[in-house]
Amino acid sequence: MKSPVLVLLACAAVSLHAAENLSKPIEALRAVQKEGLGNEAAGKAWQEIVKADAANLPKVLKGMNGANPLAENWLRAAVGVIADEALKAKKLPVEALVAFLKDTQNSPGARVVAFDLIHGADLKLAEDLTPTLLEDPSSDLRRHPVAKLIEAGNAALEKKDKDAAIVAFGKGLGGARDEDQIKELAKKLRDLGQKVDLPKHFGFLMNWKMIAAFSNADRGGFDTVYPPEKELKFDATYEGKVKPAKWVDFTSADEYGKIDFNKPFGMEKSVVGYAATDFFSTEDRTAEIRIGCKNGWKVWLNGELLFARDEYHRGAKLDQYKLPCQLKKGKNTLLVKCCQNEQTENWTTEWEFQLRVCDATGTAILAAK
Amino acid sequence: MKTISMFVLMCLAAGLAKADWLQFRGPNAAAVSTEAKVPAAEVKIAWTADLPGRGLSAPIVVGDKVFVTCASGPGQETLHVFCFNAADGSKRWERAMRSTGRTMTHPKTSVAAPTPCSDGDRVFALYSSNDLFAFDLEGNLLWLRGLTFDYANASNSLGMSQSPVVVDGTLVVQSENDSESFAAGLDVATGRNKWKMDRPKAANWSSATVWKGAVALQSSKGILAVEPATGKTVWDYSDGASTIPSSVVTGEALYAVSHGITALVPEKGSVTQIWRNEKLNPGTASPLVLGEYIYVVNGAGVVIKASLKNGDELWKLRLKGPFSGSPVAAGKHIYAVNERGIFQVIDPEAPEGKVTQEIELKETVLTTPAISGGAIYVRTDSKLWKLQ
Numbered sequence: 055m056k057s058p059v060l061v062l063l064a065c066a067a068v069s070l071h072a073a074e075n076l077s078k079p080i081e082a083l084r085a086v087q088k089e090g091l092g093n094e095a096a097g098k099a100w101q102e103i104v105k106a107d108a109a110n111l112p113k114v115l116k117g118m119n120g121a122n123p124l125a126e127n128w129l130r131a132a133v134g135v136i137a138d139e140a141l142k143a144k145k146l147p148v149e150a151l152v153a154f155l156k157d158t159q160n161s162p163g164a165r166v167v168a169f170d171l172i173h174g175a176d177l178k179l180a181e182d183l184t185p186t187l188l189e190d191p192s193s194d195l196r197r198h199p200v201a202k203l204i205e206a207g208n209a210a211l212e213k214k215d216k217d218a219a220i221v222a223f224g225k226g227l228g229g230a231r232d233e234d235q236i237k238e239l240a241k242k243l244r245d246l247g248q249k250v251d252l253p254k255h256f257g258f259l260m261n262w263k264m265i266a267a268f269s270n271a272d273r274g275g276f277d278t279v280y281p282p283e284k285e286l287k288f289d290a291t292y293e294g295k296v297k298p299a300k301w302v303d304f305t306s307a308d309e310y311g312k313i314d315f316n317k318p319f320g321m322e323k324s325v326v327g328y329a330a331t332d333f334f335s336t337e338d339r340t341a342e343i344r345i346g347c348k349n350g351w352k353v354w355l356n357g358e359l360l361f362a363r364d365e366y367h368r369g370a371k372l373d374q375y376k377l378p379c380q381l382k383k384g385k386n387t388l389l390v391k392c393c394q395n396e397q398t399e400n401w402t403t404e405w406e407f408q409l410r411v412c413d414a415t416g417t418a419i420l421a422a423k
Numbered sequence: 424m425k426t427i428s429m430f431v432l433m434c435l436a437a438g439l440a441k442a443d444w445l446q447f448r449g450p451n452a453a454a455v456s457t458e459a460k461v462p463a464a465e466v467k468i469a470w471t472a473d474l475p476g477r478g479l480s481a482p483i484v485v486g487d488k489v490f491v492t493c494a495s496g497p498g499q500e501t502l503h504v505f506c507f508n509a510a511d512g513s514k515r516w517e518r519a520m521r522s523t524g525r526t527m528t529h530p531k532t533s534v535a536a537p538t539p540c541s542d543g544d545r546v547f548a549l550y551s552s553n554d555l556f557a558f559d560l561e562g563n564l565l566w567l568r569g570l571t572f573d574y575a576n577a578s579n580s581l582g583m584s585q586s587p588v589v590v591d592g593t594l595v596v597q598s599e600n601d602s603e604s605f606a607a608g609l610d611v612a613t614g615r616n617k618w619k620m621d622r623p624k625a626a627n628w629s630s631a632t633v634w635k636g637a638v639a640l641q642s643s644k645g646i647l648a649v650e651p652a653t654g655k656t657v658w659d660y661s662d663g664a665s666t667i668p669s670s671v672v673t674g675e676a677l678y679a680v681s682h683g684i685t686a687l688v689p690e691k692g693s694v695t696q697i698w699r700n701e702k703l704n705p706g707t708a709s710p711l712v713l714g715e716y717i718y719v720v721n722g723a724g725v726v727i728k729a730s731l732k733n734g735d736e737l738w739k740l741r742l743k744g745p746f747s748g749s750p751v752a753a754g755k756h757i758y759a760v761n762e763r764g765i766f767q768v769i770d771p772e773a774p775e776g777k778v779t780q781e782i783e784l785k786e787t788v789l790t791t792p793a794i795s796g797g798a799i800y801v802r803t804d805s806k807l808w809k810l811q
Binding site (some may be wrong): 126234361 | 521556567613
């Protein structure tokens, strides 16, 4: 009769071997880079990984931690194949997936996959977990409890329980990070007589100094380095396209933080304007500058160009562009260049942007002062 | 000898009994089925399969498999590829990926707007987010690219919809937009660039066609034909072309959506214009050549039949419009689905053209059908339909 200890050791060895066997192919997926670099090795590695036993799902999911978005998709696809087989055989390691989900050190993307798998295998369990996700690092996961709170609020309204509705909607708004849910909750709360401060919730920067108008004839102003790109001297006057250009103070009255150049400067065409503001951070930290703008634009942070986009009048929306950045403790200076072009259609009058500072979940980072 | 000839003919006939529909507008992007078997004179709904998200991409058919893409989630950030059994609509496999590029589009269109294509062994699925996935027919991921991840300004806030084409081991993709606009030829085995070229900086939703081995890239500037393996210019027509409806080719000529329709014969590096009819103005739908005629659906939902020889108009037939998807044809019938989901069968040989059948799908249809195995496949935002 074989020693139980020996059997256990053998099983552990097989398991360790299997886990180690996945390490190299997982690394091959994580190694993919831009322009298809690493695709050949990744294709072969993927074939190995999808043969893995379902028990390895957490390991494959862990491979998504810190991976670039391309590698995440390779791993996501592998998880999908393994999980499909596991679900058919009723061998999905649900407990291990729950543990993976609960560990918020795991990447948001991987945890979303884990939750979706749990949801597919055990709806009740997923619903039981849902309320715990309201303050989650993943904005995708927050959608579920926020949706439940909207339902709860609506149910309270049907019962004419206004107070319960306010509590539910207020709690939902506190956790909500996606525009559609935020809009819905803001309207519900306002209809119930509650005040909602959307600029604060989103983290829009509302107070700017602005200067215009420089020339954008033939769209050449986009690349022309006008004085504000060299110096921020708010008492200066510069030669503008038609008349001298001076800085003016502007505070947005729009609850979506629209910084509208047409207001101080008129509905000009083929012009460039700049807007500058300081943002005081409480600490050195990573953040995202999120901008929505249908004009040509550039954004600098502390003198460093974050991104430039020369598309005109194809549409604008909240969080249209997400610019990862590093804030330093104390003063951070933002400069936005906003270029209006020559088009005359009635849908091309906008010369504006909206900009907010938040973390990767979309949670507003509020200025220190 | 007679026996061998008959045998060869029978093989040929059997080979054409069922043909794949491997890309946007099918064989040669001509929108005409090459099968001997045609859909029934009166088609019926054979089955529907549910889809979890929106899409404008057309289905494609490889053998007994139907492939379709869609995008779901609040921002359409989840990108799906589905494979269904053609026989009964049962799902063979599904893959769900996440966008790495931008998912903003005009509300009418969708992130799953470009139609996938296949070389018979692989399926290549491109999305407006510039995510590109290659699978084998069993759903094994072969490679992927994030073309906006690679080229950060390659996007269009209105959405992109250019469908890729695959020719002799090269997948040609167009990512043409106002900012970082390019076309590239990718190795079908690895997804690596074989070549990449700058393209006009202007939004473009038209798709390429393949004419005599060259890939004809259409843009507002005109049509540039390139060798698929190298991107080297074969010929260049620079008198402008449409950025929405795509051109159509036959064995003899290319009918460009340019100043109405302009019939071109490129030869030895130059391009000869055979005729032009500025009154043949496609709306959103791409034109169709069937037999000796070209059919154009204009912005008012009127189909115009014109001679392929000289572009002269023969008749106009008002359909129930409007149309976003393009018409397709098999045998002697043309099939078109309007935006309100009214599937219309047209007999183009009737003296003034005639609609012989209508089926109300009762859902929005913004895409082009596919035809294979004597059946017509149409997708809506919520379903894939088989009509037979």
